[in-house]
Amino acid sequence: MPTGIQPKTIARARSLRRSMTDGEAKLWSELREFRRLYGIHVRKQAPIGPFIADFVVHERKLVIEVDGQFHFEPERMAKDQARDAWLNGQGYRVVRLTTGDLETAFDGCVEEILRALGLME
DSSP: OOTTOOHHHHHHHHHHHTSOOHHHHHHHHHHTTHHHHHSOOOEEEEEETTEEEEEEEGGGTEEEEEEOGGGGSHHHHHHHHHHHHHHHHTTOEEEEEEHHHHHHOHHHHHHHHHHHTTSOO
16 A cells, blocks of 8 residues: 555545546546557556545656536635645646546647647647
8 A cells, every 4th residue: 555645545546446437538548558659657546645636647747637517616626726736745747637628629638648748849
């Protein structure tokens, strides 16, 4: 078990891995090819401290979050900002994509991730 991560957080991450949204599943299908194509290992629903990242590339310190509608509610936005600040404090950069963007501009979302990884200008 990773150090400093609560068993409750690990159990929740395992549960989330089995119940991805359609957008997350489509993105995961693309991201898991990054290992073969670029030698980059992407993990899904990975615990980082007290949080669970939708996707993370630990060796590049990049977190990829897929935000649904409820992330635009003021209370949730404040929590996301605090979470991002904590992740930034741990050295992680956070890329936030919306489920709408994944549906309407999927290739652009993948390009944004590739740019964040330094694989595309």
